[in-house]
Amino acid sequence: MNQTGFAYVQIGAENYKALADFYVRAMGFVYCEDKGWLCGKEGVCLAAPGFENESGPVFGFVPASDGNAAQINDAGFAHTCFETNDVKAAVNHFVKCGGSIHSTMKNPENHPCVYCKDPEGNVVEFHIPFPAEKSAGAYLHTAGCLLGLKPEKQLRKGNAEDAVKFIHVNIICSDWEHLCGFYRNVFGCVNFGSLKNHQGSYKEQVIGVPGVHVTGQHVLLPGFQKDYPTLEIFTYSVPGRTAPCDESAIGINCIGFACDNPEAVAEQITSAGGVLNEKNADYILAGDLQNGRVLLRKG
Helix, strand or coil, rough: CCCEEEEEEEEECCCCCHHHHHHHHHHHHHEEECCCCCCCCCCEECCEEEEEECCCCEEEEEECEECCCCCCCCCEEEEEEECCCHCCCCCCCHHCCCECCCCCCCCCCCCCCEEECCCCEEEEEEECCCCCCCCCHHHHHHHHHHCCCCCCCCCCCCCCCCCEEEEEEEECCCCCHHHHHHHHHHCHHHHHHHEEEEHHHHHHHHHHCCCCCCEEEECCCCCCCCCCCEEEEEEEEECCCCCCCCCCCCCCEEEEEECHHHHHHHHHHCCCEEEEEECCCCCEEHHHHHHHHEEEECC
């Protein structure tokens, strides 16, 4: 069987070194020695926070100069999300380090879910741990976070109240059901959680887009034993830009999968309606059904 595992998120930035340093200071990312995902290009690699022994996905920060970071409703990979026991502490620390708040409700840092922006304009979501399993312990933990009881369970080493864990990357498309099917068929992703149907004045303020109605589904990304991370596949009733991004694009411009047989996965991508953009001895760069770029490496 051809094993495939999610492993990488790439962010293009005008000042990639400074942005990588921000993610270290603001959210506890760790500098990573393995730069194989950069595929010989200039850049900085960081291990995502919240995983034992720094075993989480790698974030690559690479130089880019094309356009602006994606807004929350722009087609393609639009934001990343982090879970925290204390949203207020995490958001305040994020802002102190140079980020900003995107959500528009009053005192947003006091809410269980807040959208922010990093110094280059990339959208970053923070929220408390929502019950991923139907157990009393999971619901009690969420209730404790809502009530500000600061549960003992931490999301990474140490006892910092601003500790965070990377839990999903979001992609915006015109037909979320079609794109979910693509990622299930090609990468073995599995539907996770309930169908999403977000609308109303409060949701508009959290998301920061007036009059929006958001529908979609999470799918579990392969390669991890536990229930994260996921790919959040959404369709917005108020669309943003639709032009596809490329490797020079500022913002989240691709995700990556480690594969036993990258060529076989590339064939599955094209058979499912995706496209092959670049192929060499070290990696394959492909596109999904809409605006998502996918990097495949042997591993």
